[in-house]
Each structure stands twice: as C-alpha cells, then as structure tokens.
Amino acid sequence: MNTVQPLPLRVRPASNEPGYALLNRLALRHEANSAADLIEQIVGVGYKWFTEVQRGQGLEQLARLAGVPAADIFRSTMRFDKGSIFMGDTLLADRFMVNSIRYGRVCPFCLVEDMDYRGGPDVCRPTRRAIWDIAPIVSCPKHNAVLISACDSCHQPVGKAWLDPRRCPEGHLLQATGEIVTSGAGEQYLLSRLECGAAIGGEFLDRLPVLTAARAMIGLGRARMHGRDWESVDASPAELSTALSLGLEVLSDWPKGVFNLLDDLRRDAGKGRPGPNRLYGKSLMRWLQYGAGTMLKPLHDIVLQHYAQSGTRTRHSLLDQKNIGWISLRTLAEELQIDRERLRSVADDMQMALHLDEGPPKLSPEAAHYMRVLFSDVVRGRKAAAERLGISFLQLSHLFKHDLVSPIWRNSIYYDGPTLDKLVLQCLEKSSRRPLNKEGLTPLPEVSYLTKRSLPTLLAAIKAGHLAVAGINEAAPGLRSVLIRIEDVRPVVPRLPGLRGTSVAESLGVFVGPQAAQLRLGISAGVLLRITQKGILRAFPWNGTRAYRNQDLNALLNVCRSDAVVIQSPQPDALSLVEIVKRTRRAWEHVIEALRTQEIVPIGLFSDRFGLDAICISIDSVMRLPALPQYRRKSSKL
DNA sequence: TAAACCACGTTGGAGTGTTT
DNA sequence: AAACACTCCAACGTGGTTTA
Known part of the structure; x- marks a missing residue:
C-alpha cells in the first residue's frame, strides 16, 4: 500500500472535487466497472480501501495514484476522524452525524456545463463538487437549483459509488426538478464558513462546527417559520433553505434574537399550566432535549433564562436536570396496561434500579424503555427485539440465521411483539406450565452460554421434545423465563465445536x-x-x-504426582515429565504405568508449571524404562 | 443496522523429522 | 517410499464491543 504507482492514464483534476469522486473518474478512465474494481485489479489492494476513501482516509495514496497534489484532495474531501467530521482543516461536526454522509447529491446543470467546458475524454468530464455532500446546503449556489438526491424514474438515492454522476445504475439521466431555490443568506453563510472560514454569523454561530451551526439554524428557523408545532411540518428543500436563512437571522443577533423568538412563541400559548411545553411549544422543547439541541448548551441556557423571567414554576425535565425522564411505576403500568405488581416483580427480577427516595417508586429512563420494549406490540429495531427476548444482540443474530426470528416486512426494522413471544410460548408449552422452585435451574440464554450450545440448537431440541423445560420464571422477560436444568442439556444436545468459555x-x-x-x-x-x-x-x-x-x-494427575513436594529451584539431572518423555523417547504409556506402580518416583513439583509438566523426575530413573522400538537407535545417544 | 474489530478455542493441513 | 510423530499456523465459528 505504501508503494502505489501512479495509474497509467490521468484525469484532469477539478477543483473542489471529493476524493471518492476523483477515484470514480479514474475508474471510468480505465474502463473499470467500479472504483472498487479498479483498486482490486490495477492497484491490487482490497475493496476496503474504496470505502476508506469515501470516509476521507488514504488520501495520500489516492493523490499518488492520480498524480494530483494531496493538498487539493484533502481540501475538498469530507473526512471522518475519531468521531469528528472535517473538510480540509474546517471542522464540520464534533460528533458523528449520520444524515450528513448518507447519500451523494448532484446539480444536473453543473454536470451539463462540465460536458461543455471541461477538457479531457467525455466520460471523465462531469465532476462532483464537495459542497454537494454537505447536507444542509440544499441548492446549487451557481444555478439556484435544488440538488438532486434521487433518480426521478427509479427513485434510487444518488450513490457516491455511481461512476457517472449524471446517470443512475439503470441508465436514467438525472433530471432537474425545476424547483428554483435561490441560495438564501443561510446557505451563503455556510458556504463562506466552508470556503474561507469567514465569520459573519455572530458570536454564537461562528464558534460552532459548521454542521452543528446548520442544525441550530434549521431548528430555530423552522420555529420562526411555523411557530409552535414546526416538527409536524414537512421539511422540503425550499423550506430548509428558508429555515437556514431565518435561523441565521435569529442567531446572528445573539442572544436577543433568541429572546425575541421565544417571546413570539409564548404569545400564542393557550391557557393552562404554564410549563415550557405550553409556553414555547412541544416541538422546540423536544428538539432541545433529544435532538440537535443536546449539543447546544448555550441555547439551552438561554431558554432557561427566558423561562425564569416568565416567573412561572413547573417541574419540567428541561429545568430539573436531576432524574430527567424518571417515570413512576404507576404511570408506566397505566401506559402499558399491565398490573403494577407485575411491573414491580419484573423490575426486581431484572435488578433494575428503582428510585425510592422521594415520592412514588420510579424507574430510570433506560429501565422504562426496557419495560416499554417488553410489553409493547411493535418492537423497533433488533436491539429492542433482543431485549424483548431477554437475549444478547448476537444470540439474536444467530436466531436470524436460522429463520427463527424475522421483522414484520423484509428489511424492516419493526418486529411484531406477539410473534416474538410465540417463540417463547412454544418452549413453555413443553413444560408443566407451572412455576417451580427456581433452585438449580438456569434461564435458557445462560444455559446456552454455559454449556456451549447455540441458542437455535437448544430451541430445536426443546421443540422436538428432546430437552425438557424444568420450570417457568414468570417475572423474567422472553426466553429468560424458560428455566432449564443444566445437567439435562449434556446428554441430549451435542456440543458445538469451537465455542469459548471452557473455564x-x-x-x-x-x-x-x-x-x-x-x-x-x-x-x-x-x-x-x-x-x-x-x-x-x-x-x-x-x-x-x-x-x-x-x-x-x-x-x-494424582497418580503421577503421588506425594511429591513443591520445589522452587531447578534440579541437576532432573527435568519435567513432559520434557523427559520427549527427550528420552519413551512411550507415555510406559512412563505413566511406571509412575502408577511407583517404579519411578517424582522428585517434586515445579512451582511455576502446570499438570504433568510440573512433575519433576530424574532422567536416570526414566532411562531404565524400555525405549520405543522405532527410537531405539536414536535414544541410545542420551 | 451492518460491518469491522477483538478475543478465544478448535480443527485440519502443511511442513519437518525419524524409522522401517 | 511409506508410515508415523510432532509442531506450527491459518481458517473458522462463536461471543462481545465499537464504529460508520
């Protein structure tokens, strides 16, 4: 990898082109099917490298391949580095933001212009621009056109791996939507931050990483546009552009702009207990607590300050940092429509932390989430499905492999809770269906780990009636409620090779x-x-x-050790049993038999060795034993 | 969410050396 | 040359965590 040679054919470098796009054009120039193929075939390194370039790694090697200065590529490629996102030296975000990397977007007009005005072979003329990958920038500043994020005909999202940025893999030409959006002040601000780091957004915005600033602008801008319920309004590209501009307006006048916005929001508050949700709207409060707002502590403080001025006093998680989201058993029991006692016993069984100090018993947000997963009809995500079944994430993936668990639709992230439970019920059917004394019984997932049998194997054995379910623990979730006697497993289910956990x-x-x-x-x-x-x-x-x-x-071991004492120092003419057998070429069966009949007696035990290797024996005593016939000649030397 | 990473034990084949 | 004893190592399957 350190010795990559420049590729035989060159492409004309373009300014502001991300590294992966340059790699794509190189692949086109060399008539490869994909950039990964080019790497694989011509350069001879693995596919992995292509994805690395997409993440902004290995740019020096790319520069050497392409014969382009590394600094040029570096400047215009988004780079992921220890959880932060950079473009050149500009910090885009100090945490990973999945929405900022998912797809590539293109401006069809720019690509058409490339065909007319750029040189070189036709296929290599259209080039991608680095700013197209910056999610909050929704329009092309040059053509005032919305950037295209998907093929109009087949709805495939524009991929960064597409070799030709003008066409989707089906061959459809990407069409402009016709929606004209003038790049507003907000987008201009982001562009100037990206290009020259110019600071014109006020003390608050200018200090934030670019993408974080954009999030703040969009959030407050949408609040400015739609008022209290902005979350429910769809965010079209045109709206995002306007929101960015309005957000810039609000935030550049820091902190007065935010105060004004909060004043306006409060004006529309209806009657009722004046908590933050009522005063400023649920959308803004949710955004501040769970969404982008969590990275914006100063903004958070401003809202607190404004709320304090209103003179009202209510308990709200925004104000009361302690016990954020702790939920009482009673509320949760009502929400989930289950008995409070049952909830309590499940919580106890799972050793969840109950908050008992003040007021009614409460559960932490994590525990409450767990309960919701446990008792809800629809489970979102694999992790939650694993929680529902009371098994680990990886055990779940083994169930996937054996088609024992599947989402509601193909490739969906939603799982039907009752269907998951059916898996458990099928196991419990085989038991006496009576809760038993839990002594000596182990929950099924732990049995799997302890006895080194995979979960699907155990489930199959239970269903086939080979393995008996010894009891039910009704308080435990999912498969943890299935109790098994460990000794029952061994004779029935064969052990899997290669499972760790021998100890x-x-x-x-x-x-x-x-x-x-x-x-x-x-x-x-x-x-x-x-x-x-x-x-x-x-x-x-x-x-x-x-x-x-x-x-x-x-x-x-006992036979061989007899009553030897531990010795610390090495003995002359004495070695460990293993070494002696090896060097004297005696047969193990002879040596062990001699030890058993006490024909030879150990001198002692080496304190720093284990088992047979620790047994210290004098060479002479072993030499008296017959040598193995095939080694007779050799062994006579010893 | 998927894939990469780490850790670990088991397996089987390649390779080495010795004797018949 | 064939048979055998032994060592070494890569590949695999598993569990768990982190990352993109």
Missing part, C-alpha cells in the same frame, strides 16, 4: 474439550492425542471431537 464449563464439572485438557495437564495437543490413543486417558466422542472428563484428568 465456565470446567467449573460446572462437565466435560472439557481437548484444549482445556491440554491446559490442565500442561501438555501439547499432540501429547494429549497420544495418551488418548494409548488408552491412558479416556476420551468421549462428542460431535466429532474428543472431550475429557474432569475426574479422569484429576485422577491422572
């Missing part, structure tokens, strides 16, 4: 795999195999691999 299995006194046995005995895999084949240690067939019983391992 846990060991502590349970069940079988261990070869690796754990090696560790215990302090020997290599090969030696273990050998003493198994010679019948010194009994191995049990287990899903195609060997497994060993802990008691057998201990018995073997």
